Amino acid sequence: EDQVTQSPEALRLQEGESSSLNCSYTVSGLRGLFWYRQDPGKGPEFLFTLYSAGEEKEKERLKATLTKKESFLHITAPKPEDSATYLCAVQARGAQKLVFGQGTRLTINP
Amino acid sequence: GAGVSQSPSNKVTEKGKDVELRCDPISGHTALYWYRQSLGQGLEFLIYFQGNSAPDKSGLPSDRFSAERTGGSVSTLTIQRTQQEDSAVYLCASSLEGRRVHGYTFGSGTRLTVV
Numbered sequence: 001e002d003q004v005t006q007s008p009e010a011l012r013l014q015e016g017e018s019s020s021l022n023c024s025y026t027v028s029g030l031r032g033l034f035w036y037r038q039d040p041g042k043g044p045e046f047l048f049t050l051y052s053a054g055e056e057k058e059k060e061r062l063k064a065t066l067t068k069k070e071s072f073l074h075i076t077a078p079k080p081e082d083s084a085t086y087l088c089a090v091q092a093r094g095a096q097k098l099v100f101g102q103g104t105r106l107t108i109n110p
Numbered sequence: 111g112a113g114v115s116q117s118p119s120n121k122v123t124e125k126g127k128d129v130e131l132r133c134d135p136i137s138g139h140t141a142l143y144w145y146r147q148s149l150g151q152g153l154e155f156l157i158y159f160q161g162n163s164a165p166d167k168s169g170l171p172s173d174r175f176s177a178e179r180t181g182g183s184v185s186t187l188t189i190q191r192t193q194q195e196d197s198a199v200y201l202c203a204s205s206l207e208g209r210r211v212h213g214y215t216f217g218s219g220t221r222l223t224v225v
Contacts, residue, residue, distance in 0.1 A: 004152075034213055043114070043201050043216030044153070087153070096166055097143070097155040098214070 002027045002092050006101035013078055013108050021073040021104045023088030033071050034098060035064050036087040044087055078108045112136075114217035116202050122223045123192055131187045131220045135204030142185050143205075143214060144177060148198040156200075159185065160207060192224045 005024045013019055025033065032051055036044035048057045050066040057064050061082065063074045073086055085105045089098040115134040123129050135142050144156040155169040159179040170176070174192075179185040189196055199221050203214035 036213075036216075041218070043203075043218045044214075046213035046215065049213050089153075096141070096158045096160065097169065098153075099155075100145075100153040102152045 002090060002095075002099045004088055004090055004099055004101035006086075006088050006104050008104060009102065010105040011107070013075075013106070015079060015108055015110050016077050018074070018076045018078070020075070021086055021106070023071040023073070023101055024069060025071070025088070025090045025101075026069075027090045027092045027099075029093035031091045031093045031095070033066055034089045034091070035062075035071070035073055036089065038085045038087055038103070047086075075106070078106075080108045080110050082106065083108045114202055114204055114215050116200075116217035116220050118220060119218065120221045120223075122225060125194060125224055126191055128188065128190045129192055129222065131189075131200050131202075131222070133185045133187070133202030133217060135183065135185070135202070136215055137183075139204035139206055139215070140182070141205045141207045142179055143203045144185070144187050145201045145203065146198045147201060147219070153201065156187070189222075192222075194224050197222055197224045 003026045007022045032049050035047040038044040048064040053068045055066050061076050065072050085103040087103045089100040091098050117132045140161050142159045145153045147153050157177045158166040174190045177187045199219040201219045203216045205214045
């Protein structure tokens, strides 16, 4: 069964304090790994898709990386507006649905 | 439209009543998904529509849940005889389908409370 585990569950950082969120996964052939950001009361907002080990993608202060077993979302010099829940999901080859992790709730204090 | 639109945004219903939740996907997106997000839980897949193909209903938790997609666009998720455990945020998403997988665009969801 495809599975996604995210850690930590919650993370508090000071503004400017860089860190990483982890997404460990098991999947029967990876078609894609996704990162989403979710603000309270809103639907998840798409950030990145990674397709194969070694791939990296960047957007502003965020960088996502992928290995055969896990993905990291690196946050460099975060700002309070980066506070949100970050969700990781995988899609297996031949499948249509995404399997989501429980998310990491990130709080950036000014 | 510019985004995925869901209505209503909030719904409070009495146990045992039926509810209908609506989703308007992004124009031109061929794939449409329904997910459920319960408090403290991850997103749970419910159902998937792609073009004129038969929907993938493998995630529907019971036969009280059904969904349809008319004209390849608007979708309605119906929950019959609602139970308290049905309380959750119901999220709809749409995407382009192609050789490469595309990220979904989600709506803001319908928060369903069964009292």
